[in-house]
Amino acid sequence: MHVRDFSEDELLGLIRPHLPRAEGIEVPSGDDCAVIGLAADSVAISTDMLVEGSHYRPEWSTGYDVGWRAAMQNAADAAAMGARPVSFVAALSVPGDRDVEWLVEFARGMGQAARRFGAGVDGGDLTRGPATAGVTVVGDLSGRPPVLRSGARPGDRLIHCGVLGWSAAGLHFLTSGAVAPECASVLPADGERSPAPNGRAPDGPDAVVAVYKRPNPPVDLALAACAAGRIRALMDVSDGLVRDARRMAEASNVGIDIDPAALKCDVDGLVCAGVRRELAKGMVLGGGEDHGFLATTPNSVPEGWRQIGSVRELDPGDERESGGFVTYGGRNVPKGTGWDHFRAERV
Ligand SMILES: Nc1ncnc2c1ncn2[C@@H]1O[C@H](COP(=O)(O)OP(=O)(O)O)[C@@H](O)[C@H]1O
Ligand SMILES: Cc1ncc(C[n+]2csc(CCOP(=O)(O)OP(=O)(O)O)c2C)c(N)n1
Numbered sequence: 206m207h208v209r210d211f212s213e214d215e216l217l218g219l220i221r222p223h224l225p226r227a228e229g230i231e232v233p234s235g236d237d238c239a240v241i242g243l244a245a246d247s248v249a250i251s252t253d254m255l256v257e258g259s260h261y262r263p264e265w266s267t268g269y270d271v272g273w274r275a276a277m278q279n280a281a282d283a284a285a286m287g288a289r290p291v292s293f294v295a296a297l298s299v300p301g302d303r304d305v306e307w308l309v310e311f312a313r314g315m316g317q318a319a320r321r322f323g324a325g326v327d328g329g330d331l332t333r334g335p336a337t338a339g340v341t342v343v344g345d346l347s348g349r350p351p352v353l354r355s356g357a358r359p360g361d362r363l364i365h366c367g368v369l370g371w372s373a374a375g376l377h378f379l380t381s382g383a384v385a386p387e388c389a390s391v392l393p394a395d396g397e398r399s400p401a402p403n404g405r406a407p408d409g410p411d412a413v414v415a416v417y418k419r420p421n422p423p424v425d426l427a428l429a430a431c432a433a434g435r436i437r438a439l440m441d442v443s444d445g446l447v448r449d450a451r452r453m454a455e456a457s458n459v460g461i462d463i464d465p466a467a468l469k470c471d472v473d474g475l476v477c478a479g480v481r482r483e484l485a486k487g488m489v490l491g492g493g494e495d496h497g498f499l500a501t502t503p504n505s506v507p508e509g510w511r512q513i514g515s516v517r518e519l520d521p522g523d524e525r526e527s528g529g530f531v532t533y534g535g536r537n538v539p540k541g542t543g544w545d546h547f548r549a550e551r552v
């Protein structure tokens with residue numbers, strides 16, 4: 206059965222049972238807006254889209270994968286401010302000839318991802334059209350100030366938690382046909398913990414494809430470090446380490462130096478998983494969508510994180526001219542490194 210064989214209300218009836226409600230829901234999904242009671246007087250809010258063809262391919266990713274990923278990439282944005290994801294809304298456009306199971310699986314994947322944080326999927330929109338998912342997250346700052354990307358100061362350690370380059374390697378394996386898309390056996394089962402410990406080598410090609418299909422941002426580690434007050438600047442890495450580090454450096458008006466020795470295990474890990482060495486470094490430095498967290502701290506490295514570089518004074522003259530702000534072992538990195546939807550230069 207295709208989605209065009211159902212009414213909108215029937216489709217909503219099919220997906221609703223898979224969607225948890227936010228704690229503190231006062232008016233659930235079903236009216237013009239949902240209403241959530243929050244103790245916090247500030248919330249963090251952000252939205253991100255997944256567009257078929259640009260972010261996923263239906264022959265590689267199931268509806269479950271796409272729903273999971275839509276929630277996780279937004280959860281990472283909330284956590285990257287120090288906010289716990291409490292509620293998601295999903296605006297979906299689905300082609301009429303899409304199997305209705307795809308839509309139900311999307312809801313199931315999104316629902317399961319939301320449950321990891323005790324969050325709800327408290328509304329959205331459903332329309333017929335090109336396959337696109339726009340998901341919004343509301344994050345609870347629990348009375349703490351948000352952790353901005355502009356807070357880095359010279360002398361801070363540059364720290365990271367999560368994986369680097371795995372998603373790009375997974376995309377590479379799928380594109381080249383080296384890995385069959387249905388490597389579902391290694392995907393984290395419903396309710397399972399993150400497969401993304403720091404610096405660990407992937408078990409094999411399937412493990413990196415799994416991160417591409419179902420990223421698992423270490424939200425708990427980010428929130429714990431923020432709650433302990435140890436983080437000065439924080440962001441999630443969605444467009445690649447160098448590109449995102451440059452955003453942090455620019456916002457903070459500092460220089461950031463990434464330590465090649467610290468990333469050697471990441472490069473070696475991808476090589477072990479079957480990536481050619483000459484590609485592996487570019488994936489670690491420029492691959493996006495791992496949704497690990499990049500931060501700076503003046504203190505010791507929090508549990509579960511590791512140091513990957515340092516923050517230094519900006520030398521305005523040569524930094525800006527040379528593509529600016531971020532160096533790799535003291536040397537310049539090419540400005541195009543990383544993902545940009547609107548430019549040709551991509552990793
Ligand atoms: N269409 C838009 N309208 C308004 N603000 C936008 C739009 N697209 C992006 N932004 C804002 O620009 C900033 C950068 O966006 P983006 O690169 O997507 O961030 P992220 O990597 O955290 O998802 C964010 O603050 C975002 O809210
Ligand atoms: C089919 C396919 N081709 C290419 C990519 C690679 N890709 C698409 S978007 C992106 C970067 C992150 O996406 P964006 O929409 O910029 O997320 P944001 O920074 O807003 O969180 C990457 C690496 C992909 N995920 N899937």
Ligand SMILES: [Mg+2]
Pocket residue numbers: 252253254
């Ligand atoms: Mg975005």
